[in-house]
Amino acid sequence: MERMSRTRLAVPLVLCVLAAAAASQAPRAKDLPPRPQAEVDGLAMTPPMGWYPWNTFGEAPQNERLIAEIADALVASGLKGAGYVYLGPDEGVCFSRGADGKLTANKSRYPSGLRGLGDVIHAKGLKYALYTDAGTMTCSGGMPGTKGHEFEDMKAFADWRADYIKIDWCNSRGQDIVQTYAELGKAQRAAGRPVVHSLCSWGEGYPWVWAGAVGHMWRTTADICAPGEADWARALRVAFANEKLAEFAGPGHWNDPDMMVVGMPGLTEAQNRSLFSLWCQMAAPLMAGNDLRATDRSTIDILTNLEAVAVDQDPLGVQGRVVWNDANVSLWAGKPLFDGSQAVLVFNQGRSRASRRITWEELGLDVRDAFYVRDIWKHTTSGPEAGGTTVSVAPNDVAFLRLSKKNEFPIPPILTVETFLLRLRSGSARPELLTGKVTVRNMGRSELPPWRVDPSSLPAWLRVEVTGGGKAQTFVNKVLTAGLKRGAYHALVRADNVEPVSGKPMSALYYDVDLEVARDVKR
Numbered sequence: 001m002e003r004m005s006r007t008r009l010a011v012p013l014v015l016c017v018l019a020a021a022a023a024s025q026a027p028r029a030k031d032l033p034p035r036p037q038a039e040v041d042g043l044a045m046t047p048p049m050g051w052y053p054w055n056t057f058g059e060a061p062q063n064e065r066l067i068a069e070i071a072d073a074l075v076a077s078g079l080k081g082a083g084y085v086y087l088g089p090d091e092g093v094c095f096s097r098g099a100d101g102k103l104t105a106n107k108s109r110y111p112s113g114l115r116g117l118g119d120v121i122h123a124k125g126l127k128y129a130l131y132t133d134a135g136t137m138t139c140s141g142g143m144p145g146t147k148g149h150e151f152e153d154m155k156a157f158a159d160w161r162a163d164y165i166k167i168d169w170c171n172s173r174g175q176d177i178v179q180t181y182a183e184l185g186k187a188q189r190a191a192g193r194p195v196v197h198s199l200c201s202w203g204e205g206y207p208w209v210w211a212g213a214v215g216h217m218w219r220t221t222a223d224i225c226a227p228g229e230a231d232w233a234r235a236l237r238v239a240f241a242n243e244k245l246a247e248f249a250g251p252g253h254w255n256d257p258d259m260m261v262v263g264m265p266g267l268t269e270a271q272n273r274s275l276f277s278l279w280c281q282m283a284a285p286l287m288a289g290n291d292l293r294a295t296d297r298s299t300i301d302i303l304t305n306l307e308a309v310a311v312d313q314d315p316l317g318v319q320g321r322v323v324w325n326d327a328n329v330s331l332w333a334g335k336p337l338f339d340g341s342q343a344v345l346v347f348n349q350g351r352s353r354a355s356r357r358i359t360w361e362e363l364g365l366d367v368r369d370a371f372y373v374r375d376i377w378k379h380t381t382s383g384p385e386a387g388g389t390t391v392s393v394a395p396n397d398v399a400f401l402r403l404s405k406k407n408e409f410p411i412p413p414i415l416t417v418e419t420f421l422l423r424l425r426s427g428s429a430r431p432e433l434l435t436g437k438v439t440v441r442n443m444g445r446s447e448l449p450p451w452r453v454d455p456s457s458l459p460a461w462l463r464v465e466v467t468g469g470g471k472a473q474t475f476v477n478k479v480l481t482a483g484l485k486r487g488a489y490h491a492l493v494r495a496d497n498v499e500p501v502s503g504k505p506m507s508a509l510y511y512d513v514d515l516e517v518a519r520d521v522k523r
């Protein structure tokens, strides 16, 4: 389809190798908030995981039904249980701008409205992602951009209860990129609902230098594919360009090599496994882009391999890098994990099987140490091995390994929550005590200390107690209605925790509590 803006296609991948040059183009600090955004909201401390429609569906066939079906598929396939939670329409022609300047949902595609869609997603224990553009129009020209409406649009997204906002950079001629995204970040903070802010300028404006101050992740390259079909060579160019920016990634601020093409037409099983491993080794956001309603078992097994996801979701948040690349075979390392182990990837792009000896020395490890070698795809452990290990890798495939001095390979916390939306209702004029529960389970191996909810962050009508411990904890939400007036009340509850082995803060957990009081209540 002919697109409204071609600027992003002109963004050369070589931009990514110009990271050093970026320092001289560093934005004016006056435009940027003084603290990284993730330090304020605690969001995306590990790379966001979820599903986004663009790679498969482009803009046209998106609608409420598709998103609801994908939400069901996320749960049924086990992807939600492996940590994939963010989902929503990309350029799904979901809203337009009225004569009053306000955004309105496209009711023919989204009959429940965009708030309604958010409720459906939250009720399933998933998080709500929306898309817009920082210019005058989105890339297809099918939706209005936020230019000149930053504050009212971010308020609309907050009212619809978005948890994640991807902001594209089409049709932005003449706009200062840092000022524009900084203004959008300000508008999000003013709207009062913390969101994962995903910048999408395809590397334009060197976002890796400055964007952590306003958001949580930024695209580093042009699109990974045209909607509908994966392109292996293009996906690898994206991966190798993204690799060069490793030093800029860390907890709360991630390089984004685009939504994944794993499981899309055009790729073999080995290629799917390789791309997924590369994304995990690079601590990239894991946004699946395949049609989850019609996915084969092998793709599901790849996307839900918790041993691989563990590398991506490691709380230290280090992006792995290429140690050597002999044209057909590359060694990716430099990824220490929270338990003292290391993730190592050997990728074979050649046409024939490749055997390589990988030495502890070239991995930067102490050559006197012996390591157990865990094969992340075969789920087998060998060793302890001294000096190095030998791998044999099929064409287009990987050896994805984890090395540890102990014969233990713990999975870091991977959380599932049965709902992010509690609805409480009081019908009586006499005081009532209402209770609603939200349970959080940790699919990883380590147990967590109790979640903390700051009581001063809650409205006077709500109290939250955390019960249970270890692998499952419940937030008990208590409302005493005494003295409340008839009306609708809302609270966004924030809970915080630390990962006990690394001591790093975990991504803050947010959920909504809605209270409906049908009559004025006596004291």
Ligand code: GLA
Pocket: 008, 054, 059, 090, 091, 138, 139, 140, 168, 200, 202, 222, 223
């Ligand atoms: C740009 C982005 C894509 C997608 C489309 C929507 O190309 O890079 O990821 O959001 O716009 O038009």
